[in-house]
Amino acid sequence: MFADKDVLTITDFSREALERLFEETDVILNALTSGKKLDALNGYIMATAFFEPSTRTKMSFQTAMLRLGGACVDLPPEEISSRAKGESLADTIRMLDSYADVIVIRHRLEGAAKFAAEIAEHPVINGGDGTRDHPTQTMIDLYTIKRAHGSIDGLTVGVLGDLKYGRAARSFILGLSIFKPKKIYLISPPQLSCRPEVLHFLEEKGICYEEASTVTKVLPELDVLYVTRIQRERFPDPVEYEKVRGSYVVNELLLKSAKENLAVLHPLPRVDELAYSLDQTSHAWYFKQAYFGVPVRMALLKLILKG
Numbered sequence: 370m371f372a373d374k375d376v377l378t379i380t381d382f383s384r385e386a387l388e389r390l391f392e393e394t395d396v397i398l399n400a401l402t403s404g405k406k407l408d409a410l411n412g413y414i415m416a417t418a419f420f421e422p423s424t425r426t427k428m429s430f431q432t433a434m435l436r437l438g439g440a441c442v443d444l445p446p447e448e449i450s451s452r453a454k455g456e457s458l459a460d461t462i463r464m465l466d467s468y469a470d471v472i473v474i475r476h477r478l479e480g481a482a483k484f485a486a487e488i489a490e491h492p493v494i495n496g497g498d499g500t501r502d503h504p505t506q507t508m509i510d511l512y513t514i515k516r517a518h519g520s521i522d523g524l525t526v527g528v529l530g531d532l533k534y535g536r537a538a539r540s541f542i543l544g545l546s547i548f549k550p551k552k553i554y555l556i557s558p559p560q561l562s563c564r565p566e567v568l569h570f571l572e573e574k575g576i577c578y579e580e581a582s583t584v585t586k587v588l589p590e591l592d593v594l595y596v597t598r599i600q601r602e603r604f605p606d607p608v609e610y611e612k613v614r615g616s617y618v619v620n621e622l623l624l625k626s627a628k629e630n631l632a633v634l635h636p637l638p639r640v641d642e643l644a645y646s647l648d649q650t651s652h653a654w655y656f657k658q659a660y661f662g663v664p665v666r667m668a669l670l671k672l673i674l675k676g
């Protein structure tokens with residue numbers, strides 16, 4: 370299901386495959402929390418090539434590899450790597466492919482990970498490409514929901530924020546469709562609504578969804594609220610960003626009408642859309658979600674490299 374496989378988009382994975390990944394994650398998480406040392410990837414090397422900013426994705430992949438006894442090499446920033454001399458992406462990938470057993474790439478261009486996968490012989494993992502895909506973030510998101518609610522099936526899930534430019538949100542919506550949620554609310558300012566291609570996909574899959582421009586009305590129905598930041602860096606025009614900036618905030622006041630077991634998720638980083646005062650409440654699942662990034666990525670690396 371995973372052996373030697375590229376990880377480019379979440380829809381390449383079946384429900385069975387994701388359930389296998391979650392099972393392996395549970396085993397790894399137990400080992401981690403009981404302080405057991407793991408060495409399944411001893412002798413393996415992972416290369417990270419991040420052409421866009423990252424904290425969690427890169428560092429949790431590196432932590433995952435090191436916690437499995439493997440090693441990591443990282444492409445240096447542009448100014449001090451051969452990209453400054455004009456080396457192409459294709460040649461850079463060829464090099465990493467000859468050094469490492471697996472490559473994790475993040476790039477501002479949609480399709481960059483697929484392009485890398487066509488060049489590399491070793492598996493390529495998409496750590497986020499432009500506005501499109503972020504499959505490993507979605508694996509973590511779905512795993513977090515399973516931990517919070519026991520199952521993804523039958524839940525009412527709100528996805529709030531920048532559904533137009535946010536790859537984490539887009540990938541999450543596609544990922545939900547692999548399971549059987551009761552309903553998905555797509556909540557965004559009208560300028561940042563979900564792309565038609567994603568809506569068509571949900572329709573084809575027979576997933577019940579509804580678009581909304583404010584979260585207040587639908588909040589009492591939700592089991593999960595997935596909050597995302599407005600992707601300022603992807604706006605072609607800064608004036609357009611100013612028009613939507615700060616247009617939604619999830620805070621304690623809003624959550625007064627929430628179900629007691631509502632789980633609030635966020636792929637992070639947050640800017641101003643998620644109040645710090647929520648961190649102490651039982652709704653806050655986003656730091657656990659970020660923490661699960663390590664065991665989920667450990668499970669994924671292990672299944673890809675060891676089958």
Ligand code: NCD
Nearest residue numbers: 425426497537598636637638
């Ligand atoms: C996300 C990303 O890079 O797409 N971050 C992450 O990987 N956790 C979300 C974001 O930047 O808003």
